[in-house]
Amino acid sequence: MNLRRLECFVAVAEELHFGRAADRLHMAQPPLSQQIARLESELGVQLLRRSTRRVALTEAGAAYLDRARRILAEVDEAGYEARLVAGGSVGRLAIGCVGSVTYSLLPTLARGLSDELPGVEFAFRGEMLVPDQVAALRSGAIDVALLRLPVTDEKLSVRSLRRERLVVAVPGDHPFARRDHVSVSDLRDEPFIVHSGRRESVMFGKLISLSRSAGFTPRIRHEVDETSTLVTLVAGGLGVALVPEPVSALRLGGVAYVRVSDREAVTELAVAYLRGRREPHLIRSVAAVERIVVARSPDPDAS
16 A cells, blocks of 8 residues: 555545645646546545546545545654654653662652653662662663762663762761761771672772771671661661762751761762663663753862
C-alpha cells in the first residue's frame, strides 16, 4: 500500500473535487486521477463515483475514508514520536543516588529534570552505596548514578561534578558540637559509625586514609545500611560519623555537623553511566544532571 495514494484519496474524498484536491496536494490533476485509479485497482472496489459535474463517495469509499484517515494520523504520530525519541525528549530512566544526594539534591534534581525534560519518565533510587550503584549500572537496574569517586570500573563513563568538604556528625551534647571545626587528629579517640560493607565503601576508604595520615586507626562501633540510620545513631550518642557536607541537609534533633579542617578532607561527587550507551534521552538527561548539580555546588574551600 502506497501512503501517497492514501493521501490522494483522502484529499479527493474530503474536497469531492479533483481540482481542489490537486491544489491542496500541490500536484497536477492528471497524476492525481491516476493515483486514485491505481488505488481502486489494488483494492478491487470503486471508491468514488465520478461525473462531469460531481464526485461522490461510494459506500465502500466512505468506509475506506475513515480507516485511511486513522492510518495517516497514526503515521504522523509515529513520525512525531520518532523525532522526539531521536531528540532525547522522551524515554524512561532510573537514577541511583548516594545518601548525601538523597537528602540534599534529590528534590531539586527531580524538579529540574521534570521541568527540562517533561517527556522523560524518571525513577529515583536513594541511599545507594557506590558498589551497589556500580553493580546496578552494569546490570541495567539503573541507568545513571550520582556517586562518589574513586570509581575504577572501565565499563563506566564517569564525570566528576564537584568537590565537597567533609564534616563530622556528632551528638548534640558532644564537646565538639560547640566548635566551628575539628581536625581529623581530634577524632582519634572517638567511636565511629560507618556504612555496612565498609571495605567497599568510598567514605570508609576516605576515613581510613585520613586517619592513617593523622597517625591512628579509627575505632568502628557500628555499621549501618543507610545514611539516615547512621545520623540517627549519632543522635543517640553511639558515636560520630564522617560524612560529606551535604548530609547536613538531613536535620535531626540531637545531631551537630562540624567542619573538618584538614585540607585533604574533601570528596568528589560524580555522574556515571554505562560506557557505550548513546540513547539521546540518556545523554540529554546526564547533561541536565550536570547543569543542575554544578549550579548548586558549594565552594569546598570556603570556611
